[in-house]
Structures are given as C-alpha cells and as structure tokens.
Amino acid sequence: MSGKREDYLSWDEYFMGVAKLSGMRSKDPNTQVGCCIVSQDNKILSMGYNGFPIGCSDDDFPWAREGDDSLETKYVYSTHSELNAILNYNGGSLAGAKLYVSLFPCNECAKAIIQAGIKEVIFECDKYADTASVVASKKMMDASGVRYHRYQRTNREIQIQL
Numbered sequence: 001m002s003g004k005r006e007d008y009l010s011w012d013e014y015f016m017g018v019a020k021l022s023g024m025r026s027k028d029p030n031t032q033v034g035c036c037i038v039s040q041d042n043k044i045l046s047m048g049y050n051g052f053p054i055g056c057s058d059d060d061f062p063w064a065r066e067g068d069d070s071l072e073t074k075y076v077y078s079t080h081s082e083l084n085a086i087l088n089y090n091g092g093s094l095a096g097a098k099l100y101v102s103l104f105p106c107n108e109c110a111k112a113i114i115q116a117g118i119k120e121v122i123f124e125c126d127k128y129a130d131t132a133s134v135v136a137s138k139k140m141m142d143a144s145g146v147r148y149h150r151y152q153r154t155n156r157e158i159q160i161q162l
Ligand SMILES: O=c1ccn([C@H]2C[C@H](O)[C@@H](COP(=O)(O)O)O2)c(=O)[nH]1
Pocket: 028, 030, 031, 032, 033, 049, 050, 051, 065, 074, 078, 079, 080, 081, 082, 103, 104, 105, 106, 107, 109
C-alpha cells in the first residue's frame, strides 16, 4: 500500500455531515436543523442547531407547531440553527465565511447571515421554499450578494459507532 486513501470525505460532504450531526442535537420533534460555518480556507469556525435559549428548558417550553395561542408553540421561543451558529462564534469576524445548513435559512436568519458578512450558503433541504419567509430570505440574499446553492448529494452513507 503506497498511495493515499481515495474514499475520504470531500469538503462538502465533511461540512454538510458536521452540520447534520449538529442537527441531531436538536430536541425539535418535527424538524432538526444543523449548521456549520466554515472559513474561506476550509476551517470550521462554528456550529449550531435549533433549540430554546439557555435557561428555557426543553422540557417546559412547548414543541408544538400549532396552538390556540402562539405562546403555546415553539415558534416564538426557538433559536434557529444559523443564528445559534453565528452567536456561538467568539473568534471575531465571520466576514467571507461559508455556511452549511440542512434547511434553507428563514428571513430572520438571512438578516443575521448578511449582517455577519457571510458570503455563501450551502443548503440541503428547501421544503419551505414557497413561504414568504424563504422568498424574502432569497430576495435579501440576492440584493446583498450572498450566494446560495443546494448541496449536491453524493448519497454516501457513513456509519459512526458511538
Ligand atoms: O432558518 C431556519 C428555519 C427554521 N429553523 C427551525 C425552527 C424550528 O425549530 C424548525 C422548523 O419547524 P417546523 O415544524 O418544520 O415548522 O426549524 C431553523 O433552525 N432555521
């Protein structure tokens, strides 16, 4: 055996894999979202997943999607994976970074992405593409010069024993 391994993960597989692994920490019963922010020279800067803010118990706050009162739903409490990843970074500037995420960012995350100076978004799923939130998100990213494209699945399966 003299040459290098050939079946190593590509950069995109690696970073989307890390984003999805991070999403597995989410307690959301319906949609788990994971995010991984990467520098231009392919160094992981931060990660995040969707969940409630510190001090807001996963067991006490609601995970429901619907309720008579919006206060009974998760939407008013959950912090999105992208915002968590941006807030988790304490190394200075994210200007020029790339963001891998398992779900297309909503309009609120798009605002944070743009303001943080992130320049590229690589997403996997776009299941809310028809919502005003995602349409607005794309409008803002287009206007601000944030590029976005879908992750090209390789269908590689990885197994990790934990
Ligand atoms: O940009 C986004 C958009 C949504 N999320 C999170 C917020 C929620 O926890 C789920 C969506 O739940 P549904 O039951 O599919 O409505 O996704 C996010 O992290 N980032």
